[in-house]
Amino acid sequence: MKLDRRNFMGVSAAMLAAGSARAAGVDADPIKDMIVINALGGLGDPNQPADSLVPQFSPRVLAEAHASGLTAVNITIGYVSGSADPFEQSVREVAETDAQVRANSRDLMKILTAADIRRAKAEGKVGLIYGFQNGAMMGQDASRVDIFANLGVRIFQLTYNPANQLGDGSMAPGNRGLTPFGREVVARCNAQRVMVDLSHSGEQTCLEAARISKQPISINHTGCRAVTNLPRNKTDAELKLVADRGGFIGIYFMPFLDMSGHARAEHVVAHIDHAVKLCGEDHVGIGTDGTVTQIDDLKAYEAVLAKEIAARQAAGISAKGERPDTYPFVVDLRGPDQFRKLIGLLRAKGYSTARIEKILGGNFLAYAQTIWGA
Known part of the structure; x- marks a missing residue:
């Protein structure tokens, strides 16, 4: 891939970090051989x-x-909120994303199986896992799970923050759990061997899904409510049940990791550490909820963010803890060097290389193999 001067400067932080590591006499690139x-x-x-x-x-x-060293990422496509028809929008965005992957096939590949993730690493490509963050596109027809599974969607998050026809989200006041249709969709997901993701869900929705699912479920991006008591974070009961049934928990890099709303890298480590102690080292990973390309001008971004938060609040999809002064990322753990920085922090915490490799990607890969097959 050809790089102009601007793009070269965009990756220079990661390269400089590697150079500094060599000068210090340590592993020049701790992420080189990891699946991330x-x-x-x-x-x-x-x-x-x-x-x-x-x-x-x-x-x-x-x-x-x-x-950044990224091997694969679950990208959100399809309907999340708004006035568009959820089914039509979701089908269209799958097709449009497929076209983008084909146009950039030297750099990207669509992930359908765990073996594809390994192949992406071997071929030096970045794997894209197609995922939904709202089950609204199911309408009242659970057979739509089959349609999207056949189109290559591999992760079905049941709800966003509000309630939908499948169950209650984290901001739904009733905390009523899954609906009968939601149970039907979970069963259909099991039959199609796609991940059932309970990020953003209410507590009862998550607990019920974990109990009725014939396959392990995931919470791909969350924090720990025992560490920071906000609705977008999961209770110990949810985290433990998901792990005990063979599932996966990804910790995000979001403002909900600290009550101030100004989360930092130390808070990410604290939530990872709590999850590992509660769930075991084989069930915890990362789901940052962000990009590796960072905001260049934070001051200018604040005005954009204020409008975005206002729009989310007006639409009824925001979560407690979102404010115009809270960035939807961790300021000191962003950009193309974010995974290397996290490795360094976990090492400083006393985590072994083997445990770090599990958290950075090994645990998700093992879980994916359980659901999608090798």
Whole structure:
């Protein structure tokens, strides 16, 4: 891939970090041989406005994805909220994303199986896992799970923050759990061997899904409510049940990791550490809920963010803890070097290389193999 001067500068942070490591006499690139999987994230340029969730892969985005060491990422496509028809929008965005992957086949590949993730690593590509963050596109027809599974969607998150026809989200006041239709959709997901993701769900929805699912479920991007008591974070009961049944928990890099709303890298480590102690080292990973390309001008971004938060609040989809002064990322754990920084922090915490490799991607890969097959 050709890099112009701007794109070269965009990846220079990761390269400088590697050089500093060599000068210090330590492993020049601790991430080189790791499989790194972001269980929920993005692959786009947050400095460029976007009208849809369909990713746009600029040279900078692709260069920084490679420089970050990322092997695969669960990208959100399809309907989340708004006035569009959820089913039509979701079908269209699958097709549009497929076209983008074909156009950038030297750098990207669509992930359908665990073996595809390994192949992406071997071929030096970034794997894209197609995922939904709202089950609204199911309408009242559970057979739509079959349609989307056949189109290559591999992760079905049942609810966003509000309630939908499948169950209650984390901000739904009733905490009523799954609906009968939600149970039907879970069963259909099991039959199609796609992941059932309970991120954003209410507590009862998550607990019920974990209990009735014939396969392990996941919570691909969350925090721990025992550490920070906010609705978007999961209770110990949810985390423990999901892990005990063989599932996966991804910790995000979001403001909900600290009550101040200004989460930092130390808070990410604290939530990972709590989850590992509660669930065991074989069930915890990362789902940053962000990109590897960072915001260049934070001051200018604040005005954009204020409008976005206001729009989310007006639409009824925001979560407690979202404010115009809270960034939807961790300021000191972003950009193409974010995974290397996290490795360093976990090492400082006393985590072994083997445990770090599990958290950075090994645990998600093992879980994916259980659900999708080898």
